[in-house]
Amino acid sequence: MDATSISDLKSEWNNLSDLDRGRAVQRIHQAGTSLRRLAKALGCSATLLRHLHQAAQAPVGDQYLARQGTISTNELVRRAKAAGLRHDARRREAAEPERTEASRVFCKKICDWLVAEGIAGSFGEQMVAEARRQIAVAELTKKLPKRCVPPDMPFDQIIQRCKPPQAADDEFTSIAWFGTWLALWGYHAFRDDWVRDKAIDLALEQQIRR
Numbered sequence: 001m002d003a004t005s006i007s008d009l010k011s012e013w014n015n016l017s018d019l020d021r022g023r024a025v026q027r028i029h030q031a032g033t034s035l036r037r038l039a040k041a042l043g044c045s046a047t048l049l050r051h052l053h054q055a056a057q058a059p060v061g062d063q064y065l066a067r068q069g070t071i072s073t074n075e076l077v078r079r080a081k082a083a084g085l086r087h088d089a090r091r092r093e094a095a096e097p098e099r100t101e102a103s104r105v106f107c108k109k110i111c112d113w114l115v116a117e118g119i120a121g122s123f124g125e126q127m128v129a130e131a132r133r134q135i136a137v138a139e140l141t142k143k144l145p146k147r148c149v150p151p152d153m154p155f156d157q158i159i160q161r162c163k164p165p166q167a168a169d170d171e172f173t174s175i176a177w178f179g180t181w182l183a184l185w186g187y188h189a190f191r192d193d194w195v196r197d198k199a200i201d202l203a204l205e206q207q208i209r210r
Contacts, residue, residue, distance in 0.1 A: 006041050018073040022056035025049050054080050106199030125207040130179025132200050149188045159185045
């Protein structure tokens with residue numbers, strides 16, 4: 001904890017505007033002091049410090065309006081939150097083309113794998129659908145497997161490493177077995193759930209059209 005900065009802030013507290021308090025809180029927090037510990041040192045609530053900290057993150061133009069008394073601290077916080085949401089949305093939009101392309105790559109991996117395993121026609125459709133069902137159930141019941149492969153392991157090695165024990169040789173069991181295999185290697189190969197689920201949907205569409 002930066003004792004000198006905190007002591008200075010405490011002594012100047014009553015002479016500072018909310019925005020200046022917020023910026024001081026922001027600096028101390030970024031230096032490694034939690035808002036809860038800082039609140040205890042200053043003799044105020046952590047809720048107040050979070051409020052001021054949010055105000056300090058508002059756009060520069062809004063901070064200027066606050067200093068001029070045109071908008072209140074509460075309004076400044078509201079605008080800071082709105083700006084944060086817009087920033088997150090822009091970041092997601094910027095990443096979306098990359099994720100879409102990744103899902104196409106993964107879809108091709110699935111389809112190539114089915115071909116390599118000699119699976120065609122309605123069997124491919126059923127196996128991909130089964131993999132999708134198994135992943136959905138595992139997510140719903142919070143029974144997803146632990147990550148068991150390094151993130152940089154090549155696809156082919158991940159596929160072989162995730163291969164389950166050979167099941168009995170009948171049609172129903174075979175569909176479930178291949179579905180389990182795909183669910184496992186798909187889960188481990190792609191850690192972005194959106195990319196994985198989108199790719200499986202695309203692969204299912206391709207199998208339906210075969």
